[in-house]
Amino acid sequence: MPNSPRRKIPEAALIRLPMYLRLLGEVTAQGVTHISSDQLAELAAVNAAKVRKDLSYLGSYGVRGVGYEVAFLAYQIQRELGVNHEWPIVIVGAGNLGQALANYGGFVERGFGLVGVFDTDPSKIGTQVGGICVQHLDELSEVVQTRGVSIGVLATPAATAQEAVNRLVRAGVGSILNFVPIVLSVPRGVHISKVDLAGELQILSYYEQQKVNSLSHIQGTTTSSRAVSA
Amino acid sequence: MPNSPRRKIPEAALIRLPMYLRLLGEVTAQGVTHISSDQLAELAAVNAAKVRKDLSYLGSYGVRGVGYEVAFLAYQIQRELGVNHEWPIVIVGAGNLGQALANYGGFVERGFGLVGVFDTDPSKIGTQVGGICVQHLDELSEVVQTRGVSIGVLATPAATAQEAVNRLVRAGVGSILNFVPIVLSVPRGVHISKVDLAGELQILSYYEQQKVNSLSHIQGTTTSSRAVSA
DNA sequence: CAATGTGAATATATTCACAGCT
DNA sequence: AGCTGTGAATATATTCACATTG
Numbered sequence: 001m002p003n004s005p006r007r008k009i010p011e012a013a014l015i016r017l018p019m020y021l022r023l024l025g026e027v028t029a030q031g032v033t034h035i036s037s038d039q040l041a042e043l044a045a046v047n048a049a050k051v052r053k054d055l056s057y058l059g060s061y062g063v064r065g066v067g068y069e070v071a072f073l074a075y076q077i078q079r080e081l082g083v084n085h086e087w088p089i090v091i092v093g094a095g096n097l098g099q100a101l102a103n104y105g106g107f108v109e110r111g112f113g114l115v116g117v118f119d120t121d122p123s124k125i126g127t128q129v130g131g132i133c134v135q136h137l138d139e140l141s142e143v144v145q146t147r148g149v150s151i152g153v154l155a156t157p158a159a160t161a162q163e164a165v166n167r168l169v170r171a172g173v174g175s176i177l178n179f180v181p182i183v184l185s186v187p188r189g190v191h192i193s194k195v196d197l198a199g200e201l202q203i204l205s206y207y208e209q210q211k212v213n214s215l216s217h218i219q220g221t222t223t224s225s226r227a228v229s230a
Numbered sequence: 231m232p233n234s235p236r237r238k239i240p241e242a243a244l245i246r247l248p249m250y251l252r253l254l255g256e257v258t259a260q261g262v263t264h265i266s267s268d269q270l271a272e273l274a275a276v277n278a279a280k281v282r283k284d285l286s287y288l289g290s291y292g293v294r295g296v297g298y299e300v301a302f303l304a305y306q307i308q309r310e311l312g313v314n315h316e317w318p319i320v321i322v323g324a325g326n327l328g329q330a331l332a333n334y335g336g337f338v339e340r341g342f343g344l345v346g347v348f349d350t351d352p353s354k355i356g357t358q359v360g361g362i363c364v365q366h367l368d369e370l371s372e373v374v375q376t377r378g379v380s381i382g383v384l385a386t387p388a389a390t391a392q393e394a395v396n397r398l399v400r401a402g403v404g405s406i407l408n409f410v411p412i413v414l415s416v417p418r419g420v421h422i423s424k425v426d427l428a429g430e431l432q433i434l435s436y437y438e439q440q441k442v443n444s445l446s447h448i449q450g451t452t453t454s455s456r457a458v459s460a
Numbered sequence: 461c462a463a464t465g466t467g468a469a470t471a472t473a474t475t476c477a478c479a480g481c482t
Numbered sequence: 483a484g485c486t487g488t489g490a491a492t493a494t495a496t497t498c499a500c501a502t503t504g
Contacts, residue, residue, distance in 0.1 A: 083435050087438065
């Protein structure tokens, strides 16, 4: 076991690994075989020291005075992320967002094969979504077991999300990508990563609001609301 | 100007405000009028001190010994986030993801009205997506100006994403929600928030991989790859 | 007296700066 | 000479713990 990872990668660093991996893929396509932390930092729009520190959690895979071998580094990141294994996924919830995600090519493109789409609405069951026949949620467990699914994508209405999570967990799914903007409870050991689409917009709204505020400050107008209507 | 905010809210706290706001809405619907940091922390699944610290950046809106008045606190968060103003949005890219986002009810539900969907593909232009007629990207500037759009959602293919960003910025958009997994360059002052859907899965893949590794450790098997095929 | 608001303590993340290799 | 890897320094975030207050 020559260089197994030093154990846990800090969350902040982990989040950047997929970006580095993608960038390495891009430069490979351009024929680049070696890259320095400065160059990778430029592409990633981050500090070079951060790149080196992040990569150091994987091991010492660079060469002093030279940089990193792109293919080798990419392999090490893949190995650490576990994406050189297959991770079939299921989507629970075949509404607008669920269908969208099923049709979204980006998952398959980066190695996540969709093996099931589930809903409880009889009018949805049997329809084709993303090349997959929508099945009743009761079939979830069967598919998760037989296909060895450990990651589920949650895109149900808010009201049924917790029940869907319970079923995913009971079926054996160990990680969930949650698009439903509610706080879900999961047993210890189950990872749940949340994407709140409207929440992201609200954060952007804050930044835009700040700009408006600072402008009205300069102009000496009050901050009381006038701009409520479009 | 009685209690204008103390200036910039730390990023880490800002990210949680939309969650608090949503939770306050939920408890309001249940008839709750007052809430303590302990209770809100329970709902949000975070530490109570964190809730108080986060809320303290907005001002002192709690009452010692009592807690926070839900409606008043919600209003203050809304005001701080700027979501009591209208923020019409546009979507650039009417492919799978763009259509999905256009049809996704969650944006409108939380106050973000969709006023334009843009693409350059002639076969897409003129089709109805999310109740909106897809327009050519050349029309972007016109719509942004007349509708006062300051937030754009980016869902183009990777190859055309930077050009689309340039157009958004030139048209006057100040913040961008980016679903395209590439690093984009924007001028100073333009905010760009990134959602890398496949990247999220890769992070989950890491956690699942960790579980596999720790299991094989216990069983004394090597970590060398065998589980590559499904 | 119950719960806020906040300094102080701790933990985590980022950046600097340079010793150590190739 | 050039670039990594990393301790030390700094910055940011979280949590503790309690004085303060309605």
